[in-house]
Amino acid sequence: MNQRWQTAALMCLLLVGCQTGGSGDGGAAGSPGQPAEHTAPPSVHEREELNRPVDPDLQLEAKYWNVIEVRNGQKVIMNPDNILVLVNKEQSLPSGYKPADLVVPRVPFSFADPNAEKRRMRAEAAAALEEMFAAARRDGIELVAVSAYRSYERQKAIFAEEVRQKGEKKAVQAVAHPGQSEHQTGLAVDISSRSIGFQLTEAFEATKEGQWVAAHAHEYGFIIRYPKGKEAVTGYKYEPWHLRYVGRKAAAVMKERGMTMEEYFQAVKKV
Numbered sequence: 139m140n141q142r143w144q145t146a147a148l149m150c151l152l153l154v155g156c157q158t159g160g161s162g163d164g165g166a167a168g169s170p171g172q173p174a175e176h177t178a179p180p181s182v183h184e185r186e187e188l189n190r191p192v193d194p195d196l197q198l199e200a201k202y203w204n205v206i207e208v209r210n211g212q213k214v215i216m217n218p219d220n221i222l223v224l225v226n227k228e229q230s231l232p233s234g235y236k237p238a239d240l241v242v243p244r245v246p247f248s249f250a251d252p253n254a255e256k257r258r259m260r261a262e263a264a265a266a267l268e269e270m271f272a273a274a275r276r277d278g279i280e281l282v283a284v285s286a287y288r289s290y291e292r293q294k295a296i297f298a299e300e301v302r303q304k305g306e307k308k309a310v311q312a313v314a315h316p317g318q319s320e321h322q323t324g325l326a327v328d329i330s331s332r333s334i335g336f337q338l339t340e341a342f343e344a345t346k347e348g349q350w351v352a353a354h355a356h357e358y359g360f361i362i363r364y365p366k367g368k369e370a371v372t373g374y375k376y377e378p379w380h381l382r383y384v385g386r387k388a389a390a391v392m393k394e395r396g397m398t399m400e401e402y403f404q405a406v407k408k409v
Contacts, residue, residue, distance in 0.1 A: 230317035237324035260324035263383035270358035288321035356393035
């Protein structure tokens with residue numbers, strides 16, 4: 139009798155052990171001896187990032203980004219015809235680059251030579267400059283172009299003269315090294331007014347012409363390339379006279395958000 143009870147008790151223990159073992163695998167189909175994986179739910183910040191709509195103003199097609207090749211330790215831009223080409227102290231244009239579509243915009247210049255290369259701009263930028271000058275005239279504002287396209291060789295001569303007069307430390311704050319000047323792109327233009335004797339000076343900011351440009355240039359695709367307070371970003375002192383054509387969409391975004399071109403390219407996403 140005792141033996142039968144012992145046998146029955148042993149069978150019960152075995153049955154209970156099998157049932158416990160079946161549910162002891164974590165209730166999941168996994169490899170023996172491996173605990174079930176648990177994924178932490180996304181944080182509040184991560185959920186906000188995932189659900190945040192993409193700002194179309196901060197999306198930029200790949201064709202507008204610099205294509206860079208390092209030559210002798212220098213970053214050289216291989217697609218310089220890009221309207222949004224970013225030229226600065228870190229990224230240079232090829233020494234032999236000259237835009238193929240340079241034309242003379244029909245606007246007043248501060249000099250008489252009709253053949254001067256500094257009259258020329260790329261066709262799209264020239265057309266936009268004509269529109270801007272015409273709009274300014276309708277508002278009673280008379281603008282004058284002082285200098286637009288500048289070749290690599292011309293920039294080399296200008297930089298050397300600035301170094302001779304002021305020393306290299308001061309020269310690099312105001313004048314670009316050859317290959318690093320926006321004027322070589324054909325997309326930049328220096329402007330002034332009769333009220334300040336057609337000079338390129340910070341005093342332009344306080345003139346009615348300078349104030350009109352600061353308020354309206356973006357409507358025609360231009361930005362003030364080296365704005366006040368952004369010297370550490372651009373690497374150059376404030377130049378209220380130096381305009382750069384980037385197209386209406388990009389100019390509007392930079393104007394609205396107070397961005398330089400460097401900051402714009404840090405913010406936009408390549409699509």
